[in-house]
Amino acid sequence: MDELRQANGDSGSLDGLRATLLNLDGKTPLANRFRALFHLKSLGSEGNKQAIDIIAEGFKDPSELLKHELAYVLGQTKQLHAINPLVETLKNREQQAMVRHEAAEALGAIGDDSVLSILEDYYKNDPLEVIRQTCELAIERIKWEHSQAKNTEDLETSAFSSIDPAPPLPKDQQQVAKLRALLNNQEEPLFQRYRAMFRLRDIGTLEAVEALASGFDDSSALFRHEIAYVFGQLCDPASVPALIKVLNNEKEESMVRHEAAEALGSIATDEVLPVLSKFAKDNETVVRQSAEVALDMYEFENSDQVDYTLIPTQ
Ligand SMILES: [Fe+2]
Numbered sequence: 001m002d003e004l005r006q007a008n009g010d011s012g013s014l015d016g017l018r019a020t021l022l023n024l025d026g027k028t029p030l031a032n033r034f035r036a037l038f039h040l041k042s043l044g045s046e047g048n049k050q051a052i053d054i055i056a057e058g059f060k061d062p063s064e065l066l067k068h069e070l071a072y073v074l075g076q077t078k079q080l081h082a083i084n085p086l087v088e089t090l091k092n093r094e095q096q097a098m099v100r101h102e103a104a105e106a107l108g109a110i111g112d113d114s115v116l117s118i119l120e121d122y123y124k125n126d127p128l129e130v131i132r133q134t135c136e137l138a139i140e141r142i143k144w145e146h147s148q149a150k151n152t153e154d155l156e157t158s159a160f161s162s163i164d165p166a167p168p169l170p171k172d173q174q175q176v177a178k179l180r181a182l183l184n185n186q187e188e189p190l191f192q193r194y195r196a197m198f199r200l201r202d203i204g205t206l207e208a209v210e211a212l213a214s215g216f217d218d219s220s221a222l223f224r225h226e227i228a229y230v231f232g233q234l235c236d237p238a239s240v241p242a243l244i245k246v247l248n249n250e251k252e253e254s255m256v257r258h259e260a261a262e263a264l265g266s267i268a269t270d271e272v273l274p275v276l277s278k279f280a281k282d283n284e285t286v287v288r289q290s291a292e293v294a295l296d297m298y299e300f301e302n303s304d305q306v307d308y309t310l311i312p313t314q
């Protein structure tokens with residue numbers, strides 16, 4: 001603990017967090033910037049607008065990985081104050097696709113129906129499939145959030161604190177084989193298939209993990225990256241071989257490989273460490289940086305540090 005600065009010390013003040021997040025000294029390790037971000041996230045979630053503004057300032061950074069995480073975090077705060085910077089990010093074609101994707105998804109997570117028309121526009125007109133599909137999901141999620149179904153459906157209380165791109169299917173849907181069939185059925189709306197995905201996550205048995213892994217064969221990169229994300233939440237060692245396979249496949253989209261690296265970082269079994277060390281040298285920046293952050297998380301999981309948001313001294 002003594003090698004960590006206390007949260008309310010210099011690095012814990014808003015100015016300190018801003019300096020770390022935005023790399024004002026030009027030599028802040030990315031892993032520390034992530035830790036600062038998660039601290040800002042908890043402040044933002046409590047309604048601290050300044051924390052949200054600081055996070056949004058980071059969209060000027062070159063790191064695709066960092067920026068997509070900024071967007072994710074802004075969505076998770078559920079604050080209406082985060083809508084503007086997210087809409088700007090979605091609209092900005094100069095931002096990388098993964099960053100714009102995460103911005104659209106975050107708008108879905110916030111769930112305010114004022115953004116429906118913007119999402120409709122990008123759902124219909126964006127040249128990139130990953131953006132169109134993300135907008136499709138975000139639209140459906142917002143509609144669901146404002147629907148009768150939300151109040152009448154009996155959903156499993158999630159073990160995960162995240163706001164997901166789709167709610168799980170109701171509790172009475174518990175046959176893994178059926179859910180697996182829905183997950184992989186390209187004729188079904190994407191939103192329904194995502195609902196099956198999150199239901200399988202909540203079931204969480206070995207059979208459910210295997211069903212989820214079958215989703216890595218899907219033609220949509222967005223879909224495959226979400227499977228990797230869910231595995232990162234589940235932290236089941238049974239998903240490790242499938243995740244390593246994804247990471248090893250250099251033809252796989254970087255967005256999917258990145259998510260696999262992060263998932264391996266949160267699973268943090270001993271077999272994972274050499275894999276991550278190898279990919280911390282990957283040619284693809286976003287994969288390399290994901291492995292770097294994942295290694296930091298691995299060290300955290302295997303240490304006696306109690307709070308991930310405390311920033312180690314350099
Ligand atoms: Fe994503």
Ligand SMILES: [Fe+2]
Pocket residue numbers: 068258259
């Ligand atoms: Fe991601």
